Amino acid sequence: MYAGHAAVAIALKRRAPRLPIVPLVLAAFGPDWLELLFALPVKREGMAIFTHSIPAVLIGGGLAAGLWAATRRPGGSTIFLAWLLHWPADLLTGRKPVLFRDPLIGLDLYKIPAVDFALESVVIVIGCALYARAYPPRGELRRVIVILGAALIAIQGAVDVALSVMRNSEWTPSFAVMDRRPQLHPLSDHGRAGFRMHFAPRPSYQPHEEAMAKDGPRGIVTLVCLTCGKEKFFTGEVPAAVSCEQCGSTVFRTFATPTEPDEAAIDALEAQARSMAYGDSSPDTTRDDVHDLDAQ
Amino acid sequence: MKLLAALLAPVVIVWLADWRLRARTGVIEEEDARIRRLPRARRR
Numbered sequence: 001m002y003a004g005h006a007a008v009a010i011a012l013k014r015r016a017p018r019l020p021i022v023p024l025v026l027a028a029f030g031p032d033w034l035e036l037l038f039a040l041p042v043k044r045e046g047m048a049i050f051t052h053s054i055p056a057v058l059i060g061g062g063l064a065a066g067l068w069a070a071t072r073r074p075g076g077s078t079i080f081l082a083w084l085l086h087w088p089a090d091l092l093t094g095r096k097p098v099l100f101r102d103p104l105i106g107l108d109l110y111k112i113p114a115v116d117f118a119l120e121s122v123v124i125v126i127g128c129a130l131y132a133r134a135y136p137p138r139g140e141l142r143r144v145i146v147i148l149g150a151a152l153i154a155i156q157g158a159v160d161v162a163l164s165v166m167r168n169s170e171w172t173p174s175f176a177v178m179d180r181r182p183q184l185h186p187l188s189d190h191g192r193a194g195f196r197m198h199f200a201p202r203p204s205y206q207p208h209e210e211a212m213a214k215d216g217p218r219g220i221v222t223l224v225c226l227t228c229g230k231e232k233f234f235t236g237e238v239p240a241a242v243s244c245e246q247c248g249s250t251v252f253r254t255f256a257t258p259t260e261p262d263e264a265a266i267d268a269l270e271a272q273a274r275s276m277a278y279g280d281s282s283p284d285t286t287r288d289d290v291h292d293l294d295a296q
Numbered sequence: 297m298k299l300l301a302a303l304l305a306p307v308v309i310v311w312l313a314d315w316r317l318r319a320r321t322g323v324i325e326e327e328d329a330r331i332r333r334l335p336r337a338r339r340r
């Protein structure tokens with residue numbers, strides 16, 4: 001969620017009228033600020049566990065509330081609540097860690113920018129309505145709050161337009177991702193390095209299909225991001241939820257490369273093999289071809 | 297940089313609106329107090 005966090009903050013303002021609005025809004029975006037700090041000086045993969053998981057939100061909110069309380073000003077509990085509400089709000093629009101790195105859960109509405117815009121607009125309208133009740137019911141005050149709501153909806157619209165232009169990837173809410181099968185299956189009888197891949201998609205986890213999947217060759221699985229083309233390699237089991245470290249997309253094209261002797265793979269390699277040594281003649285190249293190339 | 301700008305934008309918008317609201321509320325309350333202090337005949 002983006003502008004919706006600001007709406008949550010202004011909705012909480014009534015709870016603590018003496019708490020300034022800026023620290024409240026900063027707390028509502030707290031995990032995002034932490035994520036920004038962790039991305040300095042270079043962006044790192046997998047920081048969400050330290051910023052957006054439930055323990056991280058509890059610790060971050062507690063620290064922020066503690067710091068605020070240390071200044072002997074009222075509203076520490078509201079700071080904590082604003083930080084805490086970041087997690088359920090993000091659950092609607094993205095996919096966030098719960099306790100550990102996997103699984104990521106959430107409705108992932110960022111992938112449907114129009115729905116995200118509608119949802120966040122509703123949250124902003126509700127937030128502004130609650131915020132308005134903190135002030136006397138006067139026309140000119142209401143006008144300022146309407147402008148505030150319109151401005152928040154406008155920046156949300158800008159973000160959603162950018163999302164619709166940048167990310168044309170598939171919508172993958174958490175329940176769909178949880179059903180995704182791993183590409184490699186560990187085999188207890190082949191030790192720690194014993195993984196086998198199956199090349200054909202499986203509709204379900206039937207026991208006989210599990211047995212068939214173990215018959216495949218061992219190897220490396222390459223996931224190529226459909227959005228930006230970044231490649232990720234896995235020699236072990238592919239995690240249930242993988243996101244691209246470059247663009248954040250979760251949709252990949254999968255390629256399996258066998259690394260153990262396998263008849264089909266050996267045949268294919270022999271058929272395609274060509275000598276790369278200097279001076280070796282190419283088997284399909286005639287003397288005339290070489291002459292033509294030299295002439296060019 | 298884009299993320300920083302995106303995070304600062306709602307903070308600035310809400311801060312501006314809150315500042316405006318507090319200013320207007322202060323002005324209104326001040327005007328109300330001034331009107332209440334005036335003699336009844338001059339309030340109109």
